Amino acid sequence: xxxxxxxxxxxTNLPLAPVIILVGPQLGxxxxxxxxxxxxxxxxxxxxVNPRDGWPNPAAVSAASGATIVLDEANLYTSTKEAVADxxxxxxxxxxxxxxxxxxxxxxAASVEIRKRNVDGxxxxxxxxxxxxxxxxxxxxxxxxAILNIPLNPGFSSLNLAQAVLLVCFSWLSAKNPFRSxxxxxxxxxxxxxxxxxxxxLLEHIEDELAKGNFFRSPGQKPVIxxxxxxxxxxxxxxxQDVRTLHGIVxxxxxxxxxx
Amino acid sequence: xxxxxxxxxxxTNLPLAPVIILVGPQLGxxxxxxxxxxxxxxxxxxxxVNPRDGWPNPAAVSAASGATIVLDEANLYTSTKEAVADxxxxxxxxxxxxxxxxxxxxxxAASVEIRKRNVDGxxxxxxxxxxxxxxxxxxxxxxxxAILNIPLNPGFSSLNLAQAVLLVCFSWLSAKNPFRSxxxxxxxxxxxxxxxxxxxxLLEHIEDELAKGNFFRSPGQKPVIxxxxxxxxxxxxxxxQDVRTLHGIVxxxxxxxxxx
Numbered sequence: 320x321x322x323x324x325x326x327x328x329x330x331t332n333l334p335l336a337p338v339i340i341l342v343g344p345q346l347g348x349x350x351x352x353x354x355x356x357x358x359x360x361x362x363x364x365x366x367x368v369n370p371r372d373g374w375p376n377p378a379a380v381s382a383a384s385g386a387t388i389v390l391d392e393a394n395l396y397t398s399t400k401e402a403v404a405d406x407x408x409x410x411x412x413x414x415x416x417x418x419x420x421x422x423x424x425x426x427x428a429a430s431v432e433i434r435k436r437n438v439d440g441x442x443x444x445x446x447x448x449x450x451x452x453x454x455x456x457x458x459x460x461x462x463x464x465a466i467l468n469i470p471l472n473p474g475f476s477s478l479n480l481a482q483a484v485l486l487v488c489f490s491w492l493s494a495k496n497p498f499r500s501x502x503x504x505x506x507x508x509x510x511x512x513x514x515x516x517x518x519x520x521l522l523e524h525i526e527d528e529l530a531k532g533n534f535f536r537s538p539g540q541k542p543v544i545x546x547x548x549x550x551x552x553x554x555x556x557x558x559x560q561d562v563r564t565l566h567g568i569v570x571x572x573x574x575x576x577x578x579x
Numbered sequence: 580x581x582x583x584x585x586x587x588x589x590x591t592n593l594p595l596a597p598v599i600i601l602v603g604p605q606l607g608x609x610x611x612x613x614x615x616x617x618x619x620x621x622x623x624x625x626x627x628v629n630p631r632d633g634w635p636n637p638a639a640v641s642a643a644s645g646a647t648i649v650l651d652e653a654n655l656y657t658s659t660k661e662a663v664a665d666x667x668x669x670x671x672x673x674x675x676x677x678x679x680x681x682x683x684x685x686x687x688a689a690s691v692e693i694r695k696r697n698v699d700g701x702x703x704x705x706x707x708x709x710x711x712x713x714x715x716x717x718x719x720x721x722x723x724x725a726i727l728n729i730p731l732n733p734g735f736s737s738l739n740l741a742q743a744v745l746l747v748c749f750s751w752l753s754a755k756n757p758f759r760s761x762x763x764x765x766x767x768x769x770x771x772x773x774x775x776x777x778x779x780x781l782l783e784h785i786e787d788e789l790a791k792g793n794f795f796r797s798p799g800q801k802p803v804i805x806x807x808x809x810x811x812x813x814x815x816x817x818x819x820q821d822v823r824t825l826h827g828i829v830x831x832x833x834x835x836x837x838x839x
Contacts, residue, residue, distance in 0.1 A: 532834060
């Protein structure tokens with residue numbers, strides 16, 4: 320699960336990722352965990368405003384679990400205003416009502432909005448996160464175009480900083496990501512699904528042996544039971560390997576008879 | 580941002596949440612952070628299989644940041660088999676290919692699937708997570724109906740345990756109502772899907788008889804063949820009726836022996 324020695328390039332065909340702006344973060348460990356969460360989601364540009372414990376911070380490096388590229392390239396600012404200066408669309412993450420007239424985006428709505436604005440890298444977007452305890456101040460929130468609210472259990476909505484960054488970045492990564500498609504794929508190993516005629520031969524094998532064993536005692540019940548058996552094996556989509564194994568099982572179970 | 584003294588009730592109109600199963604978790608701190616992530620997303624039922632450092636664990640409580648209700652009500656198991664025994668649909672979270680024939684769900688596809696299966700609480704679903712370093716073993720993965728893969732930056736996909744739990748639970752919480760006209764539903768007749776422990780009993784029956792019949796001739800091959808057989812029957816989602824019929828088939832096939 321480490322993944323840290325693999326190729327960190329994240330170019331593929333992803334649109335421009337949003338910039339993550341940490342305002343007044345306290346613990347270096349949290350900054351490192353944010354960097355890791357960002358890189359998990361192919362988000363690489365980090366800006367840090369007035370980190371409490373200074374910068375660089377060794378605690379951040381060890382908590383980043385290999386996402387040092389994000390920390391190495393992070394930029395440091397002394398005010399939120401400077402940190403968002405070159406951005407065209409900024410969201411402020413907060414759960415508290417601010418009494419400000421601002422649109423409130425859910426995580427998914429924010430991701431769609433950022434993707435839309437990033438067609439051909441047209442607009443550079445950023446997402447601000449406040450300090451661990453207090454969150455963003457109103458003077459920071461006011462710099463944003465809109466508010467981002469992560470919709471959680473209203474009875475227990477406290478997230479740590481890195482978890483908030485993770486959810487926001489994952490939502491961005493997943494938006495219109497081809498892999499987000501709700502289509503389910505099948506890991507096939509070295510085999511492939513059995514053809515219907517292969518399943519049919521298996522069923523003949525089973526039914527032959529069942530008839531010999533007087534399985535269908537009541538003639539009236541036979542059609543229903545037979546249909547249920549067939550339904551199970553067709554519905555269950557055995558592989559060719561499964562079909563071979565099932566033939567083997569039937570032969571083994573019946574073969575014992577002659578070994579007595 | 581604390582939220583810990585607020586009302587923890589999560590009833591609202593949410594469908595039945597999936598059960599979270601941590602298999603062999605190492606650090607109590609990670610278990611606590613998982614509990615917090617779960618409660619953030621209104622997911623409350625935690626099952627723990629063989630935690631390395633014993634249970635209860637004070638480190639879990641302090642890391643849970645108030646989500647003690649999840650820890651207090653967590654159930655402890657000595658095997659994964661027991662932990663999934665009463666569940667009807669189980670996903671195994673893994674990033675490694677297993678060479679097993681299993682469907683692979685993305686996080687979103689899994690969330691939609693679980694919502695669909697939970698209409699009126701019809702099916703109890705669970706999601707398994709492996710130990711921090713190694714992930715789930717094949718013997719655990721085989722118990723699942725399908726695999727859950729969290730689609731991340733392929734160049735840096737290492738998540739910590741609580742972050743994986745958070746993304747999966749948040750996806751479930753965020754999943755839109757899946758009940759649309761194009762949805763695929765399962766006509767169940769008057770039976771219901773077998774529970775995992777019912778399938779386990781069937782497999783014991785089959786394997787007992789195969790052992791008697793000297794099916795596993797080569798000891799080296801036995802684990803692979805056994806895993807394939809188990810994978811087929813867990814993946815194929817037999818109904819309770821199917822399981823009864825399959826017991827009958829095995830008894831019939833082996834029973835013939837004594838009639839000679």
